Amino acid sequence: MDGAGDGTVDVDGDGTVDVDGDGTVDVDGERGRFQRASLVNVLGNAAKIVVEGAAGLAFGSAALVADAAHSIADLVASIVVFVWGSRRYDEPDTSHPHGHQRIEPLTALFVGAVIVLLGGTLLYESARGLLFGTDVQFSWLLVGALAFAIVDMYLVYRYTDLVNADIGSTALAALAVDCRNDIYTSIAALVGVLGVLLEVPRLDPLAGAFVSGLVIYQGVEIARENVGYLVGAAPDVDQRAEIEERLRSHPAVNGIHDLAVYYDGTALEVEVHVEVDGDLTLREAHDVETVLMEDVGAIAGVGDVHVHLDPGGIGEWKESR
Missing domain, CATH: 3.30.70.1350 (Cation efflux protein, cytoplasmic domain)
Incomplete structure (x- = not known):
């Protein structure tokens, strides 16, 4: 027996109800906020890549190159979320009669997989630096590039987290966690660069290895959570x-x-x-x-x-x- 015509109570797919207080869910408004937040992530990661990558390559810093390369994965992930993730708001159709909610955790799973793969590559490069040494030169431009990256990611994180407080998107949550972790990885890279200043150059690849470990852990956690959403796991x-x-x-x-x-x-x-x-x-x-x-x-x-x-x-x- 169906109590609401079709036997279901539709609550916008992500558990939010009555966003505007008038008995309806502002789907178009949510979609717009989702797309703006994901676009901010795209632009923020692009800026971080340019600044850190240029400085890291110019002075041979494995830590900065690793942090910039990590942001390449973040950029790809944020582009995927921007282009694909907003389809969670599409209405049910004949090919997706229950809606498009699973697209969101699928995009977040992609984010996690890309992060893990790149983290493994960065860990390999850092291990090479520890075993065979590096040819890194200290410059205050390296410190400036990392300071820019930390401020950049903090602003993107705060904006994404603020928007997602109302939306409750797992894809945006994954991007926000990624931005927050980027702050930690940039701090670790800063330690490596200062190690060069203190004439302890191996701190640079060591910091790169630490960054890589955080990257891999972050990717695994994001993937694990969203696999549960995709396979129909039970709640707590x-x-x-x-x-x-x-x-x-x-x-x-x-x-x-x-x-x-x-x-x-x-x-x-x-x-x-x-x-x-x-x-x-x-x-x-x-x-x-x-x-x-x-x-x-x-x-x-x-x-x-x-x-x-x-x-x-x-x-x-x-x-x-």
């Missing part, structure tokens, strides 16, 4: 418990069974059988189902809700609670 225990409590709190509910909560893209899909009094009229049962779907659908992160009503005490063959 607290989220499931909140959904159960919301269902059981309705006075007409005698019990629930076959509760399935899993990710469909970045939104939670909820399927449940609810036991009610078998003597309810069809209209009364319909009203109960509608309220349950709306209550559960209002929980943060929940997308579609499917409720099947069963008359209590009929001895369903499925697990009962």
Whole structure:
């Protein structure tokens, strides 16, 4: 039995409800903010690559070249998010009847994979520098380039995080984490450059190796999270418990069974059988189902809700609670 025409409560795919306070979700507004934030990431990474790359190549700094090369991966990832990620806001169509929510974690997974691959390359180059030495020359221009990179990434991070506080995009969250980690990697590169000033040149490839390790870890974490979204992983225990409590709190509910909560893209899909009094009229049962779907659908992160009503005490063959 469907309580809302098609048996679902649509909550914008990412769990956000009533952005404007008027009962509707401002999809076009969200899409615009998403695209602006991802474009800022593209421009910020491009500027960082030019400044750090030029300085690193000019003075032979492995740490700066590694940090700039890391940003090449960030640039590719932010371009992919800018071009492809906003499709999460496309309406369902005949080829994607449940919407396009899974495109977002797919783009974030791409970000993670690119970061891991590049991190491995940078780690190899840093190891070569540690084994065979480097020919790096100190210049205050190296320090200036790193200072620019730190300020650049901080501003991009703050803007992306601010925009994403309302949107809740995993792709933008991945870009924001990447920007924040870029600040740490640039600080590590700065330590390497100062090591050259202090006549400890091996600090430069050592800093490059440290940067590479952070890059790989970051990529693995982003990929791991978004694989869960793509394969329909279960949410954490607290989220499931909140959904159960919301269902059981309705006075007409005698019990629930076959509760399935899993990710469909970045939104939670909820399927449940609810036991009610078998003597309810069809209209009364319909009203109960509608309220349950709306209550559960209002929980943060929940997308579609499917409720099947069963008359209590009929001895369903499925697990009962």
